[in-house]
Amino acid sequence: MKGPPTAMLTTARAGAAALATAALLVGTAAPALADTPSASPSPVTAPAAVYGKGDPTYDGVWRQSLALTALSASGVVPADEAVNWLTGQQCADGGWPSFRADTSAAAATTGACDPKAEDTNATAMAVQALSKLDGHQNSVSRGVEWLKKVQNADGSWAYNPGNPGDANSTGLAVSALLTVGADPATVAKDGKSAYDGLALFQLGCAAPVGQRGAFAYQPAPDGSLAPNGLASAQAALAAAGGKLPVTNTNRVDAAPKPLDCSAATSGPVPRAASAEAVSAHLAEQLAANGQHLMLTTPGAAPTPDYTATAWATLSLIQAGHPKEAASAADWLAGNGYAWAAKGASGTDASAAATLVLTAQAAKLDPLNFGGSNILQLLIDAGPAPKSVPAAASAAASEYPKGTKAPGSSITEADDNGGFSPFWLIGVGLLIGIGGGLLLSLQRKRGTHTPGGAAKPAAKTENGTGKGDEQK
Incomplete structure (x- = not known):
């Protein structure tokens, strides 16, 4: 979700937040926030193998996948039980639900794995996580085949199969395809490729100048598109040919190119211009809001959108624009600790993992991200890992369980550029x-x-x- 402003749901659950927000912003009928909840009593206690202590009903697989991706990218070898929990959530047909309490063989073919309740966001993230871990190629392959099977006829993906597609789900599915080396241009339904599906949600030359290049979550009933921060940030990673973790070192010295509308057209944004167009939009929005994106919901004052800001940072780096991403990464370093560490149930594992991935992509130190050891914060949120790198081990011994180095970045949510008061x-x-x-x-x-x-x-x-x- 999108951080503190949507704390009534699990923080940083990007896919579910997009659905709820989009329903408010564009007035479309959104699918359920996740699959049908398990038969277990609610709230569900998180299993010991899961990162984070909050109810996993709507985000268990999502946050576990993000955590394992961030940890493996940091050289941490996670506990077997953490990985086994994720693989055990996979259904017999290859897809993953958001969470299922009953993982018995019998339950895998019953209502606990109703195909209509399986979750493309969870599946796409699980594919990306397990592809980084040895010995899980079968699970990864089955997950990719399931994603191909549930692709919509227009080339897009919905959160739950059988519903209209959306930009976030389509972007995540494209990233999962890229993870296994599949070309999204060749993954198609009824002649419409994954990239064709993604293009359905991008605002082109018919939109006002300040909105061109952005992505909408879904079209409004009249077919119009309204820019959405999280949709733009997540779809941008796919448009730039990216996946998690972001490791791109290519650099474009010039600023992102806005969409060229000199020959005005009402058609979709060309594939070749898609990443630059959304990058230009994101860079403009970050600069206009103090180097972070904003969450706006009807009846509430705009608030910083931590999740969208992190994904925008990752996407800009993937697109070759680390300069435009640097200030946003600094803002997250200065203001993101409370988002990750102070959720209703303690550490929000998906938020912490997202910050680790952002720090890595921005060439910042996750052991000292704005003064906070966010890697240790994530490690402490789950079962003890099998091993950690020497640097992380030294940091853990110096700051056990507290996860904060002197000069921690617990600051007011302002535009301090990531610099801690202690630094000053x-x-x-x-x-x-x-x-x-x-x-x-x-x-x-x-x-x-x-x-x-x-x-x-x-x-x-x-x-x-x-x-x-x-x-």
């Missing part, structure tokens, strides 16, 4: 010390005025320790 204090102290050393050196050198008296050092902003904190 440290700079001030260093500047003060430097000024003192300069004065001492001048005295030792015997700097004199023509009259022979010692010449006092010139007072500067740096010398007072106040001049450069905000530069």
Whole structure:
């Protein structure tokens, strides 16, 4: 979801949040938030093998997949029980539901795995997670085949099969295809490819200038498209040919190119221009809102959208625009800790995993992301891993369970660019010390005025320790 503003559901559950938000924003009838809940009493207690303690009914597979993806990308070897829990959630037909309490062989072919209740978002994320872990090719292949089977006739994917497609689900499915080396241009239904399905939701030259390149969640009943932050951020990763984890090192020195509408057309955005067009839109929105995207729901004041901001950062990096992503990554470093660590049930595993993936993609240190050890935060949210890298192990021993280094980024939700107050204090102290050393050196050198008296050092902003904190 989208973080604190939608805390009534599991935080950072991107797919489910998109459905709920889209229903409000564009007035379409959205499918259920997830598959049919299990027969277990609600709320469901998270199994010990699952990352995070919140009710897993609507996001168990999603957050487990994100966590395993982020951990494996960090060199952490997760516990067998964590991986086995994820593979055990897969249904006999290859798809994954959001969560099922009964994973017996009999239940896999009954209502607990109703094909209409299986979840394309969970399946796409599970495919990406398990493809990074040894020994799970069969599960991955079955998951990909299931995604191909439930593709809509227009090339798109719905959250639950049998419903109209949406940009988020289609983007995630495309990323899953890319994970296994499948070409989305050749994965088609009725002659419509996965990329054709994705193009259905992108605003083109017929839209107002400031909206061109954005993605809508779904068309409104009249067929019009309204920009959606999370839909744009998640679909952009697929448009740029990306998957998780984002490891792209290609760099485009120029800013993203807005959609060229010099020859005005009302047709879909061309595939070749799709990634640049949405990147330009995302970069513009980030800059306009203090380097983060905003969540706007009817009747409520706009609030920062942490999930959309993180996905926008990942997508811009994938598109070759790390410069445009850097400030958003800094904003998340300065403001994201509370989003990940202070959910209603403690650590939000999907939020923590998303921050780890963002830090990695932005070439920042997840052991010191704005002053917070977010990798350890994620590790502590689940079963003890089989092994961790030496650096992570050292950090864990220094900051056991607390996960926060001195100077933690628990700050007010402002635009501090990711710099912790402790960083500023440290700079001030260093500047003060430097000024003192300069004065001492001048005295030792015997700097004199023509009259022979010692010449006092010139007072500067740096010398007072106040001049450069905000530069």
